[in-house]
Amino acid sequence: MERAVEINKLIKCYEEEPVLKDLELDIPKGTIFGLIGPNGAGKSTHIGVLTGLLSFEGGDIKIHGMELNTDNELNIKRLTASVLQPPLLFEQFSSLEFIEYICEIYEVEKEGLIEKAYSLMDYFDIKDFAKIKVNKLSSGSRKKLAFVTAVLLEPKLLLLDEPFESVDVISIERMKNVIRRLKNKGVTIIVTSHILEVVENLCDDIAILHNGKIKAYLDSISRKELQKDSSLHEIFEKFVEVEKKDQIVEWL
Numbered sequence: 001m002e003r004a005v006e007i008n009k010l011i012k013c014y015e016e017e018p019v020l021k022d023l024e025l026d027i028p029k030g031t032i033f034g035l036i037g038p039n040g041a042g043k044s045t046h047i048g049v050l051t052g053l054l055s056f057e058g059g060d061i062k063i064h065g066m067e068l069n070t071d072n073e074l075n076i077k078r079l080t081a082s083v084l085q086p087p088l089l090f091e092q093f094s095s096l097e098f099i100e101y102i103c104e105i106y107e108v109e110k111e112g113l114i115e116k117a118y119s120l121m122d123y124f125d126i127k128d129f130a131k132i133k134v135n136k137l138s139s140g141s142r143k144k145l146a147f148v149t150a151v152l153l154e155p156k157l158l159l160l161d162e163p164f165e166s167v168d169v170i171s172i173e174r175m176k177n178v179i180r181r182l183k184n185k186g187v188t189i190i191v192t193s194h195i196l197e198v199v200e201n202l203c204d205d206i207a208i209l210h211n212g213k214i215k216a217y218l219d220s221i222s223r224k225e226l227q228k229d230s231s232l233h234e235i236f237e238k239f240v241e242v243e244k245k246d247q248i249v250e251w252l
């Protein structure tokens with residue numbers, strides 16, 4: 001099976017403190033891949049490294065067979081789009097100006113772009129904000145604007161860091177519909193989320209990240225086997241070795 005992402009012995013440190021530790025991970029092309037893990041596990045760091053925004057100290061990463069380094073940076077950027085947490089937006093632009101600006105940088109075909117942008121904004125109920133400055137948007141609308149922009153870039157690899165956070169249930173369903181549509185077109189989608197129900201129902205493969213390493217990689221076959229007896233929640237608890245706390249704090 002062809003790989004969208006191949007990660008070999010990845011080390012990422014903040015101030016010499018390792019956060020990702022010899023991380024190994026291969027993600028097949030055309031899958032919706034869910035990365036889950038407790039707070040501070042390193043999920044956003046992992047996404048940041050894949051976008052090229054964060055440097056790393058050791059190991060190697062290949063995206064569509066290309067080594068992630070300065071030589072290939074531009075080619076890899078052309079393949080990928082991302083929604084970061086918090087989303088990276090330009091505050092003084094209107095929503096539509098932001099979309100147009102990012103699409104111009106990515107050299108997206110101009111013909112029909114505005115129509116496409118309006119139809120996606122309409123689908124996510126943010127069309128009325130097209131001429132409104134980004135700094136006036138609610139956090140859910142900011143997420144949706146970042147998502148719409150990323151989709152308009154027509155990436156082969158879409159990196160989504162907590163795309164559903166702050167987003168209402170109707171729009172979460174619509175985001176899932178768009179993600180599935182992209183998968184059917186051959187796009188690989190990497191998504192982090194704390195909402196296990198969404199991950200469970202959306203993703204093909206799921207990996208559990210804990211203490212800077214992949215503790216479990218659940219593909220469709222191992223998921224079927226494991227989920228015969230346990231929920232994803234239980235599997236998560238097992239792999240992140242959740243400390244049992246039977247009592248709530250005494251003073252409460």
Ligand SMILES: Nc1ncnc2c1ncn2[C@@H]1O[C@H](COP(=O)(O)OP(=O)(O)OP(=O)(O)O)[C@@H](O)[C@H]1O
Pocket residue numbers: 014015019037038039040041042043044045046
């Ligand atoms: N810029 C930074 N400088 C120093 N340490 C950082 C920085 N960013 C993240 N960290 C640390 O790296 C670790 C991993 O953080 P990261 O945000 O990647 O985790 P996460 O799994 O995305 O967490 P969450 O689920 O809470 O969003 C944490 O211990 C965090 O404190």
